[in-house]
Amino acid sequence: SSWLFCAMSHLERILHEVQSEKPSTSSEGLYKLNEAIFNLGENEEVSGSDASAIVALATRCANAFCSGRAGRADENYRFDIVGLLATCQNQHFFEDADIRKLRQVLLQVLAADKSLEAPKGSVDSAQLKAENDRLQAENASMRELARAVHQIQTFRPAPRQVDSSQSGSNAAKACRIVARNVTARKVEGFMKDYGDAKPPPGEVLVLQATMRVLENRDSSPPWPKVQKALSDAAEFAARLKQVDAEAISSTVLKGLATLVAKADWPSESLGSGSLVGALRDWIQALAGDGESVSEAPPASKSGRDRRRRR
Numbered sequence: 001s002s003w004l005f006c007a008m009s010h011l012e013r014i015l016h017e018v019q020s021e022k023p024s025t026s027s028e029g030l031y032k033l034n035e036a037i038f039n040l041g042e043n044e045e046v047s048g049s050d051a052s053a054i055v056a057l058a059t060r061c062a063n064a065f066c067s068g069r070a071g072r073a074d075e076n077y078r079f080d081i082v083g084l085l086a087t088c089q090n091q092h093f094f095e096d097a098d099i100r101k102l103r104q105v106l107l108q109v110l111a112a113d114k115s116l117e118a119p120k121g122s123v124d125s126a127q128l129k130a131e132n133d134r135l136q137a138e139n140a141s142m143r144e145l146a147r148a149v150h151q152i153q154t155f156r157p158a159p160r161q162v163d164s165s166q167s168g169s170n171a172a173k174a175c176r177i178v179a180r181n182v183t184a185r186k187v188e189g190f191m192k193d194y195g196d197a198k199p200p201p202g203e204v205l206v207l208q209a210t211m212r213v214l215e216n217r218d219s220s221p222p223w224p225k226v227q228k229a230l231s232d233a234a235e236f237a238a239r240l241k242q243v244d245a246e247a248i249s250s251t252v253l254k255g256l257a258t259l260v261a262k263a264d265w266p267s268e269s270l271g272s273g274s275l276v277g278a279l280r281d282w283i284q285a286l287a288g289d290g291e292s293v294s295e296a297p298p299a300s301k302s303g304r305d306r307r308r309r310r
Helices: 002-007 010-019 027-038 048-066 075-088 096-111 125-154 164-181 184-194 201-215 223-231 233-241 250-260 275-295
Strands: none
Touching: 010 027, 010 048, 027 048, 027 075, 048 075, 048 096, 075 096, 075 125, 096 125, 096 184, 164 233, 164 275, 184 223, 184 233, 184 275, 201 223, 201 233, 201 250, 201 275, 223 233, 250 275
C-alpha cells in the first residue's frame, strides 16, 4: 500500500488524506484540496473516479456547513469551502452536470444563514442583531466577490493583430488544449443532457463552427449533421486530436473570425470548463488567426503561487 501511495499524484494524495479525516473534513483539508486543484499542471490528468470523489466530498461538506453541522467553530471553514467550490466550478475535467451542481451548491453556501446559535440563558438581542447585520453584510460582499471572479474567468479580450508566424503558434497551442480538454466522456455527458433535443442557439453556433474546422469547410453544416457527429463521442474526440492547425485553410479561418464577431456569438455565456465552453475558446483562438490572415502584413522569415489566508 505504501508503494501505491508513493505512485499517486499530488492531487490524489491530498484527496486520499482529506477523505480519511475523522470525524469530518477540516477547513485545513478543504484548503489543501483547493490548493492542489488550483495548482494542477497543464499536462496533469484527473481520472473520472477522482473527479467524482471531489464533487461528492465538496457537496457533502457544503451541505454540512449549510445545515450547521460543520464550520461553526472554525471561522476559516466558510472561506475554504467557498474557495474550493469556486475553483472546482471552472475545471475542465468535470462533467457538465457536475459543474452545474457545484455552482448550485456554491450559491447555497453563499446564501446560507450565518447567524450564530443563541447561547443558553439570557440573550442580548441587540448584540445578536448586530452580529446578524454584520454577517449579512459579509454575505453580500462574498456575493460581489463571486460575481467578480466569474467576470474575470469569462473575460475575453478583443482580438489582437498578430503576425502570421505568431498566429500559427497560437493556433497550434489552441489545438493542443482542446484535444486535452474535450474528451469522449465529456461529449457523452453533453449528449446525455440534451438527448434528441436541440441545444440553445449559442451552443449550436459553436458546435457548427467546430464542424467547419473538422471538415475544413467554408459554411456551417445543418444541426442534424452536427448531432450525428456528436453521437459517436469517441470518434468526435479523436477527430479533434487529429486537427492540424497548419492544415486549416485561410478561408475557413476568415469565416470563423466573421462568425465570432457577430452579436449572437456566446462570448461570455458559457463556462470554459464545459464541453461547448472549451470548443468556444478554441474557435475564438482560431478566429484570431483568421483576422491575422486578413489584416496583418506578411512576416519576414527569420506554476502559480497561492498564500494561506489567516
